[in-house]
Amino acid sequence: MARRLARLLLVGIAIVLAHAAAGDAQEDPAAESIRRMVEQIQFAGGLEIGEARIASVTVLPELYANRDFHRAWTDPKAVEDLLAAIRESKEDGLDPDDYHLAPLERLRAEIAAGQQQEPELLADYDVLLTDALVRLAYHLLFGKVDPEALDAHWNLAREIGDRNPAMAMQEAIESGALAAAIDDLKPQDGFYLRLKSALARYDGIRAGGGWPQVPPGPVLKKGMSDERVTAIRRRLAITGDLPGDAADSPVFDDALEEGVKRFQTRHQLGADGTAGAKTVEAMNVPVEQRIGEMRVNLERARWVLHQLEGSFVLVDIAGFELLFVRNEEVVWRTRVQVGKPYRETPVFRSEIKYLVLNPTWTVPPGILNKDVIPAVKRNRGYLAKKNMRIYDSNDRIVDPASIDWSRYPERRFPYRLVQEAGADNALGRIKFIFPNDHAVFLHDTPSRFLFDKTDRTFSSGCIRVEHPFELAALLLNEPHRWSAAQLAAEAATGKTRTIFLPTPLPMLLLYWTVAVDEDGTVNFKPDVYGRDAAILKALDGEFRFRKRPVVPRNEL
DSSP: OOHHHHHTHHHHHHHHHHHHHTTTTSOOTTHHHHHHHHHHHHHSSOOEETTEEOOOSSHHHHHHHHTTTOOSOOOHHHHHHHHHHHHHGGGGTOOGGGGTHHHHHHHHHHHHHOSSOOHHHHHHHHHHHHHHHHHHHHHHHHOSSOHHHHOTTOOOOOOOOSOOHHHHHHHHHHSSOHHHHHHHTSOOSHHHHHHHHHHHHHHHHHHTTOOOOOOOOSOBOTTOBOHHHHHHHHHHHHTTSSOTTOOOOSBOOHHHHHHHHHHHHHTTOOOOSOBOHHHHHHHTSOHHHHHHHHHHHHHHHHHHGGGOOSEEEEEETTTTEEEEEETTEEEEEEEEEEEOTTSOOOOEEEEEEEEEESOOEEOOHHHIIIIIHHHHHHOTTHHHHTTEEEEOTTSOEEOGGGSOGGGTTTSOOOSEEEEOSSTTOTTTTEEEEOOOTTOOOEEOOSOGGGGGSSSOEEESSSEEESSHHHHHHHHHOOTTTOOHHHHHHHHHTOOOEEEEEEEEEEEEEEOOSEEEOTTOOEEEOOOTTOOHHHHHHHHTSOOOOOSSOSSSSSOO
16 A cells, blocks of 8 residues: 555555455454444435444455454554544645544543443444545545546546555554554655644744735835835744844845745745735735645645656746755756746656657647637738748648638648747757657746746747756766767757766656745745646645545445
8 A cells, every 4th residue: 555554564464464364353342333434325325423424345345354343443552643633734734534533533532431331332442433534545645636537638547546545544444553553654755844843833933823924015125214114124034044043123134035035935036035016915815825735745745746756857836946856855956947827838748759859840739729810810921930830641741822821720731830940949958758648748938038037938848958958967877978078069060969867867857836945945936827726725625535536446
């Protein structure tokens, strides 16, 4: 099921078999009640214990069938480990109520208060504990929110594989180390751990009353004196952008300018050190909203970080950045431009297989219909200016003057439009190919000045890379043959050339709106595509298993 559970699986099988053999030897007064409950799940379509609904309709019945319906939670330490993990799930941005916390604590109190323990009460408690563990393990391994329900093109789905979760879970319960087993289900990546730590800090800020609002007013800058400066000082001190012992002064001094710059850098704002409208607006975002953003990104991490190993390329869409990761360490990064808000860069996984120097560009249908054909209608010299040629189905060049452009794009354009290689090609001097259904790839760009912009949503969905030849050298990993300078020199010849990677490299396009640096600096990024709200709503919604099974069966 996860690293620890998988390692202990064989021991778990032995334990389950031992229980089966000893079923009659050690009578469990709750076994008959558990059997009836399991059969109700299997044959009546579900089970409710008080106000709690049992969600696990496969793993839970199998676990108890393996035990001859004897209770699984007879070790008090295992119970305490689970209840502690449920309470601590809040630290992962999850909701302890999803794991039956209140009814479990109530049942435990009833059992502790009773002089004679009723079998039905013991059965309710045991089954509810098991369902709580299934739910918690599921969320830690796969996330609560179904990414496919939000994005029909999602292709990062995972399964448990051929492991038996019921047996693995049984062993974890009886291992004496359930707390460690649950902790192993969480992503162990530094990104996740740092974000958890930041969430704890901001939750502490919330518990302390949050931060003060900065009143609206004119732009404030160094050298000015204004009562609003005092509010800015207090606001920045709470999040560590300004030393906590900074003087409570209305004067905008050097120290405050540096604090404002730090805040602006963390929030993807132009770091000019002046407190203008956008900066003040960011300061006034409530701590509760920032906590929600962290929870959303912890959820995104649970979707994907379990499967990231070795070397890979990662595009952080909301951060406008590309990272090259080797053995869980970021060894290189560069700025990128991504899709406009109405032409979003999609989230998906693929493999970079080859690169092309001096590429041509075949105009995709969407850009052809929305951009190129309207441009040709306005200016018949557009194609010549852009060095574009038209080809028919037999690869013969077609004269633009022979086409009745008024018919398109209302009808399907029957030709292929290609921009020839050259300095003004939309893809620049190099492109990187990773097969996908979106016609998206990495490439160079002639619009290099746009990399200096703070918000870099300029493309039609592809990713424009600021230093593409450095990236190519890293991917090819043949420094004596293909350095960045050698690749640039080869491109300067003007010849189109395809170069395959020695080994295809994983390529991930992901979307993070919060990230935490190794020194603990929390960076909030603009939600340029407005994707956070739906995830947060689902995080706060009811528990449910996603449609795609994670075990190779019908459902959990």
